[in-house]
Amino acid sequence: MLTSQDLISGLPVIASLVIIEGLLSVDNVFGIAALAKELPQHQQRKAIRLGMAGAYVFRVLALLAAAWFIANTWVRWLGAVYLVWLMCSHLTRHDTRAASGPSKRVAPTLLGALLQIGLMDLSLSIDNVIAAVGLAPKDVQTQLPVMWPIYAGVLFAIIALQAIAPHALRLLRKYPVLEPAAFILIGLVGGILVCEESYHAMTGGVLHIPSLAKFAGIVSIVALALLYSGSAVVRRLSNPLIGLALPLMKGFTALINWVFLPLTHLCAVCKRGR
Template sequence: MEAILLEYAWVLVVLIVLEGLLAADNAVVMAVMVKHLPREQQKKALFYGLLGAFVFRFAALFLITLLVGIWQIQAIGAAYLLFISIKHIYDSKFKKTEEIDEDELSDEPQKGKGFWATVVKVELADIAFAIDSMLAAVAIAVTLPTISDMHIGGINIGQFSVMFLGGIIGLVLMRFAAQWFVKVLNEYPGLETAAFLIVGWVGIKLAILTLAHDGVGILPHDFPHSTPWKIIFWGVLLAIALGGYFSSVIKKKKGQSEQSL
C-alpha cells in the first residue's frame, strides 16, 4: 500500500509541474485580457475567472470522453487569440492617434471591455486551454493502479482524485502567475506588444493541437506533444519574452533619462 501511495504522490507532483508549465503561457493571456480594467477590478476578474475555471474543470473530468471529440473548441480559441494579437499589433503600429475614436478616449468602458465581458472572455480562454491539460492529466493518471471499485465519470476514484488535485493546484498557479504578469505589464508598458505576440504564439499552439486532432488529421496525432515541437514552442516563447523585456527596459531607462534632462 505504501508503494501505491508513493506512486500516487509522484504522479501528483508530475501533474502539478505539468500544470505549472502550461499555466505560464496561459497566464500571459489572462494578464493581457484583464489589463485594460482598473487595477482594483483586475484581481476580481482573475478571481471570478478562476472560480468559473474550477467549475468547468471539475465538470470536464466527468465529460472528458465527450470533450475529446470537440476539436472545434480549440479551433475557436486559436482563432480568437490570433485575432486579438494581430488586432492589437496592427492598431499599435499602424493606427494613427488622431484616428482613434472619441469613445476610446473616454473613461467609460468600451463595448466588450467591461468587467463581466472580460470575465466571460477569461472563462472562454480557459475552456480552450483546459482540454489539452485535462487530456494530458488523464493520460498520466490512468497509468496509476486502482485503489477501490468506486468510479467517478468512468474514472477510478483514486485516479480522479489525483487529476482533480493536480488541476486545481494548476489553476491556483495560473491565477497568481497572471496577477504577477499584470504587475509586470503595468510596470513595463513596453512589454505589452511582446505579451500580445505571446498571445498569438499560444493561439498557434492551439491551432497545432486542432490540426493534430483525430477529427481533423492534418498533422500527426502525437506532434503537439513531441519533443521537437515543445523545444520550438518554448524556445520561441522565451525569445519573445526576453526580447520584449530587454526592449522595454531600454525604453524605460531612455524615458527616465529624457525626463531628468
C-alpha cells in the same frame, strides 16, 4: 484503491503535468491581467478576481468533461482558433487605429472584459485538460486514462493560478512590454494546439511537443520582450519582422471576425456597455 506501485508509476506524469500546468497558469494569469489592465483602475482588481474564479471553475468543468472534449475535435479547434485570434486582435488593434486615423476610442467595460476573459479561461482550460489526459498513463485492462494524476495536475494548476495572480498586474505595470508578451504566450498555446490537431487530422497520429520545448518557448518570448523594451538595437532588428507579421495577423483577425460575426457583434455591444 491507489497502491504504492500506482503512485510510483504516476510520479513522472505528475512531474510533467506540474511543468505544463505551471506554464499554462502563467499564460492564463498574465492574459487575465492584460485584459483587465484596459479597464479603469477601480475595476481592474474586480475583473482579475472574477477572471481567476472563472479559471478555477472552467478547469474543474473541463476536467469533468474531459472525455467529451477528447471525443469532439471541433471543440479543441474552436479553442485553439480563439486563442490565436485573441493574440492577433490585441497585437494589431493599435496599428489598425493608427491606420484609420483619429477616432473616438470606445472605453472597455467590465462586462466586455469579462466576456473575453471567460472565453480565454475556457480555451486554456480545454488545452490544460487535453494535455493532462494525453500524458496520463493508461489502465492495463480498460486502456482508459488513469485519472488520479490528472486530478493532481489540475489541482496544482489551481494552486499555481492563486500563487501567481497577486503579482501579475504589478508586473504588467512595471514592465508594460509584458502585456503584448502575454498575448503572444496565449497565441503560442493556441498555435501548439493547432499543430497537434492538424497533425492528428492528417496522419491519425499524436504529435507530442515536449514540456521542455514549451518551457523554452515561453522563456524565450519573455526574454525577447524585455530585450525589445530595453535595447534600441533589438528593436531595430525586430521591427522589419514585426512589419511582416502585422498584415498576416490583421488578415487572420478579419477572417475570424467575419466567420464569427454574431460573436463579434456581441463583444462590441458588451464593450459599449449596452
